[in-house]
Amino acid sequence: MPTDVVVSSTSPFEQADAPATLKAVNEVTDNEMIFDVGPQTSAQFAEILKTAGTIVWNGPVGVFEHDQFGAGTKAMAEAIAESSAFSIAGGGDTLAAVDKYAVTDKVSYISTGGGAFLEFLEGKKLPAVAILEERGQS
Numbered sequence: 001m002p003t004d005v006v007v008s009s010t011s012p013f014e015q016a017d018a019p020a021t022l023k024a025v026n027e028v029t030d031n032e033m034i035f036d037v038g039p040q041t042s043a044q045f046a047e048i049l050k051t052a053g054t055i056v057w058n059g060p061v062g063v064f065e066h067d068q069f070g071a072g073t074k075a076m077a078e079a080i081a082e083s084s085a086f087s088i089a090g091g092g093d094t095l096a097a098v099d100k101y102a103v104t105d106k107v108s109y110i111s112t113g114g115g116a117f118l119e120f121l122e123g124k125k126l127p128a129v130a131i132l133e134e135r136g137q138s
């Protein structure tokens with residue numbers, strides 16, 4: 001769980017230059033919204049990623065479209081890029097982050113599906129894959 005976070009009382013979806021403040025997670029007040037993880041948390045997540053054999057990435061850790069809330073997602077992208085693990089990244093916004101932080105070549109597999117690829121990993125049957133398998137057999 002995050003120990004430090006980047007907050008604002010203004011949403012970057014309403015005001016692009018919403019001011020960002022770094023604080024400990026237990027110091028977040030009622031009027032503040034969390035829009036990114038802090039550097040201590042990113043470092044902790046990056047450490048965990050170093051020990052992974054397989055990494056599945058679905059979802060940025062912050063509102064990375066606005067740079068004041070992008071450091072956490074950038075750190076995840078870089079940790080995944082440096083890792084020797086087999087990495088899969090999927091989902092529209094995740095791929096926008098992969099592109100923004102220029103790590104496309106360092107991710108083992110890029111999936112345009114987001115929710116769909118998670119369902120595939122869960123073992124659910126995807127209709128398009130099922131019909132291809134069926135036709136492939138006949």
Ligand SMILES: Nc1ncnc2c1ncn2[C@@H]1O[C@H](COP(=O)(O)OP(=O)(O)OP(=O)(O)O)[C@@H](O)[C@H]1O
Nearest residue numbers: 034035059060061062063064091092093094114115
């Ligand atoms: N704390 C937050 N509050 C609101 N929006 C956030 C927050 N953190 C991240 N986001 C936004 O959520 C979006 C990412 O959505 P999501 O996690 O669904 O990823 P995805 O890659 O599009 O996956 P999928 O394809 O499964 O939907 C980004 O646009 C990001 O700005």
Ligand SMILES: O=C(O)[C@H](O)COP(=O)(O)O
Nearest residue numbers: 091092112113114115116
């Ligand atoms: O629009 C998206 O984010 C991607 O195309 C992922 O779609 P999915 O979540 O329906 O797989």
